[in-house]
Amino acid sequence: MTDGAAMPERTEVDDLITSGEDLHLSDGLETGPDLPGGRVPLPEGPRVWLVPTPVGNLGDITLRALDVLRAADAVACEDTRRTGALLSHLGLRRPLVRLDAHTMHRAPQVLERYPRLAYVSDAGTPGISDPGAELVRAALDAELPVEVLPGATALVPALVLSGLPGARFTFEGFLPRSGRDRKARLEAVAARSETSVLYESPHRLHTTLKDLASACGPARPASVTRELSKRFEETRRGPLEELAAAFSGTVKGELVVVVAGRPEGESTPAQSAEQAAAPQPAALAREWAQAGLGVRDIRDRLMAQGLRKNDAYALALEAAQG
Template sequence: MTEPVNGPLDGPLETAWTEPDHAPEPPHDQSGARVWLVPTPVGNLGDITLRALEVLRAADAVACEDTRRTGALLTHLGIRKPLVRLDAHTMNRAPQVLERHPRLAYVSDAGTPGISDPGAELVQAALAADVPVEVLPGPTALVPALVLSGLPAGRFAFEGFLPRAGRDRRERLAAVAAREETSVLYESPHRLHDTLQDLAAACGETRPASVTRELSKRFEETARGTLAELAAHFEGGVRGEIVVVVAGRDPAEAAQGPDFAALAQTLAEAGHSVRDIREQLQRQGLRKNDAYTLALQATGSASDRSTD
């Protein structure tokens, strides 16, 4: 089930490149105010693109989530630029930063800004100020992990990070379970095991899936199997950046329609209220009265079991 893949070395940050005396001119007109969203490597520093280097050199300043991390990257690339912190806690300063630095490059900690990080808020602030925005193509974690999974990739849904708890999390898990296309999720190492267990409960323990971690790094690994097998495999904990890919619902199963009674029972045993169960059954296409009846029956039987 587990298939470790040894990727290239991460590349030591202390080995800096020498910037050429005459940097090549960027291929696009760089004059005037603008914001560039610049993807940075998710692991191997060799994944930086030539255009990313050109834009970082052309920018007045580089905004980022973590100035220390980005400073180390720029040192490695042989680029010196003022650094400005713009993360989830400081993004309200974006209008002032845009005014002070008309040509601003923005990088996240890794990958393409705007995907599960504050970059999207900077885009909104720039557009509100009539500042042009350019997004460079480049490194991202979700696409390599999707391809590595071996699961159908023609159509897929990107879920980002699931809510940590509560009704929102339950609804997103139910959406993954009902979806016919492949789902891609990000997860932190210390929550991976719990999420795999929750996915197994929502989708069924035999649903095919994969977990990819440490993409493009020395200890890159992709584990493939059922959700139950993956939950057992990662029970002892794991390190690194995580991407979970979950197969869609089997078309034959979907053609038969949802098993509303079984779904209601599963939700009841997970502690959902009658109202929550009714609403989720309605989202799956069941009529309101029928959904309410099944919700009552399921919560009643779950209560009876708990008193045994």
């Protein structure tokens, strides 16, 4: 700064800035001297690790995940070709064992042969919408320690990218493809007040968005994120009806759909149809009066239907006098 130059006026932003000097790791973070970067050595003995793998960008693999994959006796996975390609890219060579939905019944034998086993899914954190949860159960039944490494997942970034409230949300995973179960899950998404997060395949996305628009109402805010962390990552936000139209053609990539919760006081299309079909309180009061019920009994029945005491009494009195 030149002599005589005026000092810039301090702003609120300046109060938020620190030089970073004299800052130290929190006492809540565990470090160790034996590995680069202060990483903690892996424990000895039999153990099962669930290891997250990148959902797209291979740079998202963690240092700890690499340590575990190197130390494991074998790597169990859903698709040996896909996982083999990942390990090759990472410069790792480990025995691969297929453990998917069709072969998970062999988990006890695999755990017996490979006491230090790492399990990965095709992408993201194992145990979420894949058979990893069954492996955890088998390991616990065999009294083996289980560790789940923090790491890549698609649902959390997509939720944050949606711009919708994320303090409370429900993860739906994949919806049933058809039938009563699908209808029930769609109605649950429509009725709940918190945000919902769903996974969907490219060839079913358009149908699911249309079904969501029908269940939640066409104007319900939502987002669709595809190709998360990859070169052509995209998030579209808008009403469900507009998103269904936008994704009516061919779609590629992994997909996450995020749907806003039901606004307070708003009825879903299913609830509105049910309310329209239900007898109205005045009609019920007249029907009960014609059946010979007195004012008090009519009032009590109307209150059981959810009416306030004064409103119920007024309808009961009108019906009894009419």
